[in-house]
Amino acid sequence: MNSLAQFSDFGDAALPPPSGLTRRQKAAIIVRLVLNEGIEFPIGELPAQHQAGITDAIADMRYVDDNTLQSVIMEFIAELEQFGLSFPGGIDGALALLGDHLSPEASAYIKAKHGRMGGPDPWALLSAQDPAKLAELLVDEAPEIGAVALSKLPSDVAAKILGNMPGAQARRVALAISKTGSVPPSAVVRIGKALADRMSDTPVVAFDTEPELRMGQILDVATSATRDDVLEGIAEEDEELAKRVRMAVFTFADIATRVEPRDIPSITRAVEQSVLITAMAGADAKSQAAVDFILNNISQRMADQLRDEVSEREKPSQEEAEEAMSQITSSLRGMEAAGEITLKSGAPEE
The missing domain is CATH 1.10.220.30 (Flagellar motor switch protein FliG, alpha-alpha superhelical domain)
Incomplete structure:
Protein backbone atom coordinates (compact mmCIF):
# COMPACT_ATOMS: atom_id res chain seq x y z
CA MET A 1 0.00 0.00 0.00
CA ASN A 2 2.91 2.36 0.56
CA SER A 3 3.76 2.07 -3.13
CA LEU A 4 0.21 3.03 -4.04
CA ALA A 5 0.36 5.96 -1.63
CA GLN A 6 3.49 7.16 -3.42
CA PHE A 7 1.85 6.44 -6.77
CA SER A 8 -1.14 8.55 -5.72
CA ASP A 9 0.98 11.41 -4.42
CA PHE A 10 0.14 14.27 -6.73
CA GLY A 11 2.50 16.86 -5.30
CA ASP A 12 4.93 19.00 -7.26
CA ALA A 13 7.63 16.32 -7.10
CA ALA A 14 5.77 14.05 -9.53
CA LEU A 15 6.88 14.52 -13.13
CA PRO A 16 4.22 14.28 -15.86
CA PRO A 17 4.36 10.80 -17.42
CA PRO A 18 4.65 10.41 -21.20
CA SER A 19 0.99 9.43 -21.41
CA GLY A 20 -0.04 12.73 -19.85
CA LEU A 21 -1.63 11.05 -16.82
CA THR A 22 -0.98 12.39 -13.36
CA ARG A 23 0.23 10.07 -10.60
CA ARG A 24 -3.18 10.33 -8.99
CA GLN A 25 -4.86 9.19 -12.24
CA LYS A 26 -2.44 6.27 -12.56
CA ALA A 27 -3.21 5.22 -8.98
CA ALA A 28 -6.92 5.39 -9.84
CA ILE A 29 -6.34 3.09 -12.82
CA ILE A 30 -4.56 0.53 -10.62
CA VAL A 31 -7.36 0.65 -8.03
CA ARG A 32 -10.02 0.26 -10.74
CA LEU A 33 -8.15 -2.67 -12.30
CA VAL A 34 -7.71 -4.52 -9.00
CA LEU A 35 -11.34 -4.02 -7.93
CA ASN A 36 -12.52 -5.09 -11.36
CA GLU A 37 -10.75 -8.42 -10.81
CA GLY A 38 -12.66 -8.92 -7.56
CA ILE A 39 -9.55 -8.65 -5.40
CA GLU A 40 -10.01 -7.36 -1.84
CA PHE A 41 -8.12 -4.09 -1.82
CA PRO A 42 -7.19 -2.38 1.49
CA ILE A 43 -7.46 1.17 0.19
CA GLY A 44 -8.65 2.22 3.64
CA GLU A 45 -5.07 1.89 4.86
CA LEU A 46 -4.04 4.91 2.80
CA PRO A 47 -4.05 8.37 4.38
CA ALA A 48 -7.47 10.03 4.10
CA GLN A 49 -6.23 12.68 1.67
CA HIS A 50 -4.93 9.98 -0.71
CA GLN A 51 -8.22 8.07 -0.49
CA ALA A 52 -10.09 11.27 -1.33
CA GLY A 53 -7.70 12.06 -4.19
CA ILE A 54 -8.05 8.63 -5.79
CA THR A 55 -11.84 8.79 -5.42
CA ASP A 56 -11.91 12.18 -7.18
CA ALA A 57 -9.71 10.82 -9.97
CA ILE A 58 -11.97 7.80 -10.51
CA ALA A 59 -14.99 10.11 -10.63
CA ASP A 60 -13.35 12.33 -13.26
CA MET A 61 -12.03 9.58 -15.57
CA ARG A 62 -14.03 7.84 -18.30
CA TYR A 63 -11.85 5.26 -20.08
CA VAL A 64 -8.23 4.48 -20.99
CA ASP A 65 -6.96 2.57 -24.00
CA ASP A 66 -5.15 -0.77 -23.68
CA ASN A 67 -1.69 0.67 -24.41
CA THR A 68 -2.08 3.23 -21.63
CA LEU A 69 -3.34 0.55 -19.24
CA GLN A 70 -0.38 -1.71 -19.94
CA SER A 71 2.03 1.22 -19.55
CA VAL A 72 0.57 2.13 -16.16
CA ILE A 73 0.71 -1.49 -14.98
CA MET A 74 4.36 -1.85 -16.00
CA GLU A 75 5.29 1.42 -14.30
CA PHE A 76 3.50 0.36 -11.12
CA ILE A 77 5.28 -3.03 -11.13
CA ALA A 78 8.62 -1.26 -11.64
CA GLU A 79 7.95 0.94 -8.61
CA LEU A 80 6.98 -2.08 -6.52
CA GLU A 81 10.25 -3.79 -7.40
CA GLN A 82 12.23 -0.78 -6.18
CA PHE A 83 10.88 -1.09 -2.65
CA GLY A 84 13.01 -2.95 -0.15
CA LEU A 85 11.36 -2.40 3.21
CA SER A 86 8.49 -0.11 4.13
CA PHE A 87 7.36 1.28 7.46
CA PRO A 88 3.77 2.05 8.42
CA GLY A 89 4.32 5.77 8.97
CA GLY A 90 2.96 7.68 11.96
CA ILE A 91 2.68 6.72 15.59
CA ASP A 92 -0.56 4.79 15.05
CA GLY A 93 1.08 2.60 12.44
CA ALA A 94 4.10 2.04 14.68
CA LEU A 95 1.89 1.02 17.62
CA ALA A 96 -0.07 -1.36 15.40
CA LEU A 97 3.13 -2.90 14.05
CA LEU A 98 4.77 -3.43 17.44
CA GLY A 99 1.52 -4.50 19.09
CA ASP A 100 2.10 -7.07 21.83
CA HIS A 101 5.87 -6.63 21.61
CA LEU A 102 5.54 -3.50 23.78
CA SER A 103 5.02 -3.77 27.52
CA PRO A 104 1.71 -2.36 28.81
CA GLU A 105 3.63 0.39 30.62
CA ALA A 106 5.53 1.41 27.49
CA SER A 107 2.38 1.30 25.37
CA ALA A 108 0.51 3.53 27.84
CA TYR A 109 3.44 5.95 28.03
CA ILE A 110 3.70 6.24 24.23
CA LYS A 111 -0.04 6.78 23.83
CA ALA A 112 -0.05 9.48 26.50
CA LYS A 113 3.02 11.13 25.00
CA HIS A 114 1.41 11.34 21.57
CA GLY A 115 -2.09 12.06 22.83
CA ARG A 116 -3.58 8.91 21.35
CA MET A 117 -7.03 8.34 22.84
CA GLY A 118 -8.34 5.64 20.50
CA GLY A 119 -10.43 5.84 17.37
CA PRO A 120 -9.50 7.25 13.95
CA ASP A 121 -7.08 10.15 13.70
CA PRO A 122 -9.31 13.26 13.63
CA TRP A 123 -6.63 15.29 11.83
CA ALA A 124 -6.55 12.82 8.96
CA LEU A 125 -10.32 13.15 8.67
CA LEU A 126 -10.17 16.95 8.81
CA SER A 127 -7.38 17.18 6.25
CA ALA A 128 -9.64 15.51 3.68
CA GLN A 129 -12.40 18.12 4.12
CA ASP A 130 -13.06 21.15 1.93
CA PRO A 131 -10.77 23.98 3.16
CA ALA A 132 -13.59 26.49 2.71
CA LYS A 133 -15.81 24.45 5.06
CA LEU A 134 -12.98 24.15 7.57
CA ALA A 135 -12.51 27.92 7.44
CA GLU A 136 -16.21 28.41 8.26
CA LEU A 137 -15.80 25.99 11.16
CA LEU A 138 -12.72 27.73 12.60
CA VAL A 139 -14.06 31.27 12.24
CA ASP A 140 -16.38 30.54 15.17
CA GLU A 141 -13.52 29.25 17.33
CA ALA A 142 -10.93 31.13 19.38
CA PRO A 143 -7.77 32.04 17.43
CA GLU A 144 -5.78 29.61 19.60
CA ILE A 145 -7.99 26.71 18.45
CA GLY A 146 -7.53 27.76 14.84
CA ALA A 147 -3.77 27.99 15.39
CA VAL A 148 -3.61 24.42 16.70
CA ALA A 149 -5.69 23.20 13.76
CA LEU A 150 -3.52 24.93 11.16
CA SER A 151 -0.39 23.58 12.83
CA LYS A 152 -1.67 19.99 12.64
CA LEU A 153 -3.13 20.07 9.13
CA PRO A 154 -1.00 19.76 5.96
CA SER A 155 0.56 23.09 4.97
CA ASP A 156 -1.33 23.34 1.67
CA VAL A 157 -4.66 22.74 3.41
CA ALA A 158 -3.79 25.25 6.16
CA ALA A 159 -2.89 27.88 3.56
CA LYS A 160 -6.24 27.43 1.79
CA ILE A 161 -8.07 27.70 5.11
CA LEU A 162 -6.31 30.99 5.88
CA GLY A 163 -7.19 32.25 2.41
CA ASN A 164 -10.88 31.55 3.06
CA MET A 165 -10.93 33.37 6.41
CA PRO A 166 -11.73 37.07 6.85
CA GLY A 167 -8.48 39.05 6.91
CA ALA A 168 -8.62 40.08 10.56
CA GLN A 169 -9.43 36.55 11.75
CA ALA A 170 -6.69 35.06 9.57
CA ARG A 171 -4.13 37.43 11.09
CA ARG A 172 -5.21 36.57 14.66
CA VAL A 173 -4.95 32.85 13.95
CA ALA A 174 -1.54 33.26 12.31
CA LEU A 175 -0.24 35.20 15.32
CA ALA A 176 -1.59 32.57 17.71
CA ILE A 177 0.49 29.86 16.01
CA SER A 178 3.54 31.24 17.83
CA LYS A 179 1.89 30.28 21.14
CA THR A 180 1.17 26.64 20.30
CA GLY A 181 4.54 25.28 21.43
CA SER A 182 3.35 24.53 24.96
CA VAL A 183 0.05 22.88 24.00
CA PRO A 184 0.12 19.27 25.32
CA PRO A 185 -0.46 16.44 22.82
CA SER A 186 -3.59 15.28 24.62
CA ALA A 187 -5.13 18.74 24.17
CA VAL A 188 -4.28 18.68 20.47
CA VAL A 189 -6.10 15.37 20.09
CA ARG A 190 -9.13 16.66 22.03
CA ILE A 191 -9.27 19.73 19.78
CA GLY A 192 -9.04 17.54 16.70
CA LYS A 193 -11.79 15.22 17.88
CA ALA A 194 -14.05 18.14 18.79
CA LEU A 195 -13.56 19.77 15.39
CA ALA A 196 -14.08 16.46 13.58
CA ASP A 197 -17.28 15.87 15.57
CA ARG A 198 -18.55 19.34 14.68
CA MET A 199 -17.74 18.77 11.02
CA SER A 200 -19.60 15.45 11.00
CA ASP A 201 -22.59 17.11 12.68
CA THR A 202 -22.86 19.65 9.85
CA PRO A 203 -25.84 18.63 7.72
CA VAL A 204 -25.14 17.90 4.08
CA VAL A 205 -27.09 20.38 1.97
CA ALA A 206 -28.33 19.06 -1.37
CA PHE A 207 -29.13 22.50 -2.83
CA ASP A 208 -26.97 25.62 -2.78
CA THR A 209 -29.78 28.09 -3.55
CA GLU A 210 -32.86 29.19 -1.62
CA PRO A 211 -36.14 27.33 -2.32
CA GLU A 212 -37.82 30.41 -3.78
CA LEU A 213 -34.94 30.89 -6.23
CA ARG A 214 -35.22 27.29 -7.41
CA MET A 215 -38.98 27.67 -7.74
CA GLY A 216 -38.47 30.91 -9.65
CA GLN A 217 -36.08 29.25 -12.10
CA ILE A 218 -38.62 26.49 -12.73
CA LEU A 219 -41.48 28.93 -13.24
CA ASP A 220 -39.30 31.03 -15.57
CA VAL A 221 -39.72 28.39 -18.26
CA ALA A 222 -43.26 27.28 -17.39
CA THR A 223 -46.20 28.46 -19.47
CA SER A 224 -47.89 31.60 -18.22
CA ALA A 225 -51.03 29.65 -17.31
CA THR A 226 -49.03 27.15 -15.23
CA ARG A 227 -46.98 29.92 -13.64
CA ASP A 228 -50.03 31.97 -12.66
CA ASP A 229 -51.85 28.91 -11.34
CA VAL A 230 -48.88 27.79 -9.22
CA LEU A 231 -48.27 31.27 -7.82
CA GLU A 232 -51.94 31.60 -6.95
CA GLY A 233 -51.84 28.25 -5.16
CA ILE A 234 -48.70 29.20 -3.22
CA ALA A 235 -50.28 32.50 -2.20
CA GLU A 236 -53.28 30.68 -0.76
CA GLU A 237 -50.97 28.66 1.51
CA ASP A 238 -48.15 31.13 2.19
CA GLU A 239 -48.45 34.72 0.97
CA GLU A 240 -44.91 35.65 2.06
CA LEU A 241 -43.40 32.74 0.15
CA ALA A 242 -45.48 33.66 -2.89
CA LYS A 243 -44.05 37.19 -2.78
CA ARG A 244 -40.48 35.86 -2.64
CA VAL A 245 -41.15 33.47 -5.53
CA ARG A 246 -42.66 36.28 -7.62
CA MET A 247 -39.52 38.32 -7.00
CA ALA A 248 -37.39 35.36 -8.14
CA VAL A 249 -39.36 34.71 -11.32
Missing part, protein backbone atom coordinates in the same frame (compact mmCIF):
# COMPACT_ATOMS: atom_id res chain seq x y z
CA PHE A 250 -37.94 36.38 -14.44
CA THR A 251 -40.25 36.44 -17.47
CA PHE A 252 -40.21 38.19 -20.82
CA ALA A 253 -42.48 40.89 -19.41
CA ASP A 254 -39.85 41.65 -16.73
CA ILE A 255 -37.21 42.66 -19.28
CA ALA A 256 -38.28 46.30 -19.22
CA THR A 257 -37.80 46.60 -15.46
CA ARG A 258 -34.95 44.19 -14.72
CA VAL A 259 -32.52 44.46 -17.63
CA GLU A 260 -30.17 47.43 -17.99
CA PRO A 261 -30.65 49.31 -21.30
CA ARG A 262 -26.96 48.84 -22.13
CA ASP A 263 -27.41 45.05 -21.95
CA ILE A 264 -30.27 44.86 -24.44
CA PRO A 265 -27.97 44.56 -27.51
CA SER A 266 -26.70 41.33 -25.92
CA ILE A 267 -30.10 39.76 -26.60
CA THR A 268 -29.79 40.30 -30.34
CA ARG A 269 -26.40 38.55 -30.30
CA ALA A 270 -27.41 35.65 -28.06
CA VAL A 271 -30.80 34.84 -29.60
CA GLU A 272 -31.65 34.05 -33.20
CA GLN A 273 -33.55 36.85 -34.92
CA SER A 274 -36.44 34.51 -35.76
CA VAL A 275 -36.91 33.85 -32.03
CA LEU A 276 -37.01 37.59 -31.28
CA ILE A 277 -39.53 38.16 -34.05
CA THR A 278 -41.78 35.34 -32.81
CA ALA A 279 -41.68 36.65 -29.24
CA MET A 280 -42.44 40.22 -30.33
CA ALA A 281 -45.22 39.15 -32.69
CA GLY A 282 -46.84 37.14 -29.91
CA ALA A 283 -46.62 39.84 -27.24
CA ASP A 284 -49.81 40.75 -25.39
CA ALA A 285 -50.63 43.90 -23.44
CA LYS A 286 -48.66 42.60 -20.47
CA SER A 287 -45.44 42.01 -22.41
CA GLN A 288 -45.65 44.82 -24.99
CA ALA A 289 -43.59 47.08 -22.72
CA ALA A 290 -40.72 44.59 -22.99
CA VAL A 291 -40.96 44.67 -26.80
CA ASP A 292 -40.84 48.48 -26.82
CA PHE A 293 -37.94 48.47 -24.36
CA ILE A 294 -35.91 46.15 -26.59
CA LEU A 295 -36.63 48.16 -29.75
CA ASN A 296 -35.75 51.44 -28.04
CA ASN A 297 -32.36 50.19 -26.87
CA ILE A 298 -30.91 48.71 -30.06
CA SER A 299 -29.73 50.44 -33.20
CA GLN A 300 -32.37 52.26 -35.21
CA ARG A 301 -31.62 50.16 -38.28
CA MET A 302 -32.10 46.88 -36.45
CA ALA A 303 -35.21 48.15 -34.67
CA ASP A 304 -36.80 49.13 -37.99
CA GLN A 305 -35.88 45.77 -39.48
CA LEU A 306 -37.46 43.91 -36.56
CA ARG A 307 -40.63 46.02 -36.75
CA ASP A 308 -40.96 45.20 -40.46
CA GLU A 309 -40.43 41.49 -39.83
CA VAL A 310 -42.97 41.47 -36.98
CA SER A 311 -45.60 43.26 -39.07
CA GLU A 312 -45.16 40.80 -41.94
CA ARG A 313 -45.28 37.70 -39.74
CA GLU A 314 -48.49 35.87 -38.95
CA LYS A 315 -49.41 36.05 -35.31
CA PRO A 316 -47.86 33.00 -33.63
CA SER A 317 -49.79 30.68 -31.39
CA GLN A 318 -49.56 31.29 -27.67
CA GLU A 319 -47.40 28.17 -27.33
CA GLU A 320 -44.96 29.40 -30.01
CA ALA A 321 -44.77 32.87 -28.49
CA GLU A 322 -44.16 31.57 -24.97
CA GLU A 323 -41.45 29.18 -26.21
CA ALA A 324 -39.67 32.08 -27.94
CA MET A 325 -40.00 34.29 -24.86
CA SER A 326 -38.66 31.47 -22.70
CA GLN A 327 -35.59 31.13 -24.95
CA ILE A 328 -34.89 34.85 -24.55
CA THR A 329 -35.20 34.85 -20.76
CA SER A 330 -33.12 31.65 -20.52
CA SER A 331 -30.38 33.34 -22.57
CA LEU A 332 -30.45 36.34 -20.24
CA ARG A 333 -30.29 34.05 -17.20
CA GLY A 334 -27.30 32.30 -18.78
CA MET A 335 -25.53 35.61 -19.38
CA GLU A 336 -26.20 36.59 -15.78
CA ALA A 337 -24.74 33.30 -14.51
CA ALA A 338 -21.66 33.88 -16.68
CA GLY A 339 -21.21 37.36 -15.22
CA GLU A 340 -21.82 39.06 -18.57
CA ILE A 341 -24.83 41.05 -17.37
CA THR A 342 -26.51 41.86 -14.06
CA LEU A 343 -30.27 41.60 -13.67
CA LYS A 344 -31.97 44.02 -11.34
CA SER A 345 -33.76 42.71 -8.27
CA GLY A 346 -37.34 41.63 -8.71
CA ALA A 347 -38.30 43.51 -5.53
CA PRO A 348 -40.99 46.13 -6.11
CA GLU A 349 -39.78 49.71 -5.89
CA GLU A 350 -41.00 51.63 -2.85
